[in-house]
């Protein structure tokens with residue numbers, strides 16, 4: 001399967017995915033078609049190039065969402081991806097984008113998406129002193145972190161008394177879970193579970 005990995009920043013999940021493609025669970029299952037960023041000077045983009053991945057970028061600064069996304073769809077199509085893998089891509093995708101790759105866009109969220117959506121999920125877990133959080137890999141639909149869940153993996157946060165420690169533990173799990181989930185998806189060993197979000201989330 002051909003992967004388009006999208007990032008906006010650091011790119012540690014991208015690195016984990018590329019490692020899995022090059023010599024891990026995604027070997028012989030996937031190739032990196034392109035690493036794309038909406039931030040041309042994102043550190044992760046340079047890292048991807050250093051790892052030998054094709055890269056592309058377009059600056060989203062000052063651009064209207066639908067128009068920018070239409071351009072990104074055009075760029076990505078040139079690389080013929082089977083999956084669009086969001087790895088710290090800090091943009092909400094417009095319906096145009098979602099429809100172009102419907103059912104084939106994945107995201108990783110560092111919390112249980114029933115309990116927390118959007119930014120600052122590790123801060124949320126830390127500030128609420130949660131004994132455990134859950135890393136969620138899900139398909140992307142038109143909502144914010146509302147798509148069908150592909151996999152969830154718990155992170156033990158007991159004794160994690162700094163935000164940095166919460167993040168360190170969580171990221172270690174993220175890096176494993178994203179590649180594992182993609183491998184299962186590609187091998188067709190996964191059926192997404194659609195969870196009724198309205199019923200599950202206490203806050204609106």
Ligand code: GRF
Pocket residue numbers: 007009010011012013014044087088089108109110174
């Ligand atoms: C990760 O925590 C990911 O779950 C979230 O954004 C962060 C990106 O980190 N969506 P990185 O760029 O992959 O290091």
